[in-house]
Amino acid sequence: MLVAHGSRREESNLEIESLAQKIALYKVKEFEFVMPAFLEFAKPSITEAIDNCTVIGATKVTVLPYFLSAGVHIAKDIPSEVKKGAQKNPNLDIEITDYFGSRDEIAEILLKTALNIS
């Protein structure tokens, strides 16, 4: 579950859906489905997306926060929403990964962007 903040701008939310589809195209055996979810401004919410996991027969859910910095959304809001969803879906084994901005590769990608290297 790729969790983004969500935007009032529909195009931004569509970018997240496309990104989830792009991740799904890697077809790794660990993730049978890749779905987007949003903290605010867009659907599905995190709890709705967790409900959907049960609907599609999932047993294990990996929640991946697509955020650049470790603000209150990472520290409190996402864990809180995940907990609500987990309580309603006790059948699911749910984990939350590191947030995207914690990745070491980011500095190098920024450098490549600045150098206009694809």
Add this chain to the structure above:
Amino acid sequence: MLVAHGSRREESNLEIESLAQKIALYKVKEFEFVMPAFLEFAKPSITEAIDNCTVIGATKVTVLPYFLSAGVHIAKDIPSEVKKGAQKNPNLDIEITDYFGSRDEIAEILLKTALNIS
């Protein structure tokens, strides 16, 4: 110039400063200095950072927007602030790169994060 949104949370802004320093450590010849700048909530602003470029004797400035999606900040706010800074500092050759979220590597990094691969 690594341009981030800026946060009311000081720790988030410090993350951006650390990231700028991390990029500087690559010591590529194209970028003698790597400095942070913020659209909101933190200092220096984009126009202040452009003024600082003149102070340190820069002639060329590459503005790199550290944003995940192509919202109004990418489309309007950052170009508008850069234009103000450029008008005040006609000595500088300033370009704005693609925003970070446009990078193709992101899907793969997200997948690695989900798989807990460093």
